[in-house]
Amino acid sequence: MEFMVDKDEKKVIVEALVAPLASILRSVGIALAEAQHALDENSIATQKAIDLAVKSGELEYYIEAPWYHFPEVNLELKMALSMRAEAEVDRKGRVRGYRPILISAPINAAYKNTYDYDVRGSSQITAKIVSIPPASKIKGE
Template identity: 25%
Template structure:
């Protein structure tokens, strides 16, 4: 019969850890692919946007506005970014309760018959011995897998770089 220590050693912990690691890697890949698909969708979705409005204040204090026609820009260009996640922690918790019981039962039955006669005595003894051994083992186990995901900033190169080229003539002094 295996000992309690052996029962604990038989738990395939390395296999559980390996499967947890592979599961986290597969889940991380799926999360990253989802974020990339979201970035593509944000880059492809266009909305009309007025990029600049100029407010002119005249010498008399009157205010007028000059604005450009709307330009189609992507949602990514106006600052909507996909959310990226990463696994910050993964825990396997295994609890095992092993109970082993052994009991032995021995029954002895003795019966005697005695005959007493004239100057003679005889007896017969009958013995009936039975043995009964019982073994019992109860194993209770629970396991729990806990993961914690946290949002992280998008990769730095996903955000578009805004460059301004002003070709207007500059006032000379």
């Protein structure tokens, strides 16, 4: 499926995809947390409905709502990476140095064709997000 977009919309899409790597990974993490939250909210709502049905006599026996979670998420991103420098300026407006920023763009057919990018030069980033149990309370709290 192909969407028709004008030149300005295409520029906005490209600018949203080409971002510092940390920003892209943060966005993936936030999206995963939001998805987990939605799963949890659904299980809570289901359990409340079950509890009401038992209390009203609609259900004869008690059951528990299922809970779902992502025990592990593996990400594999094929990216075009480049570096740029951002000036570090003091209070007087003088440049004191440059901070390197790693910029990434996902490799897809549109990017490859738009920038005549040789995919053999792409980087592959692999990340794993693993579910862990919550931290126990610290004594004295």
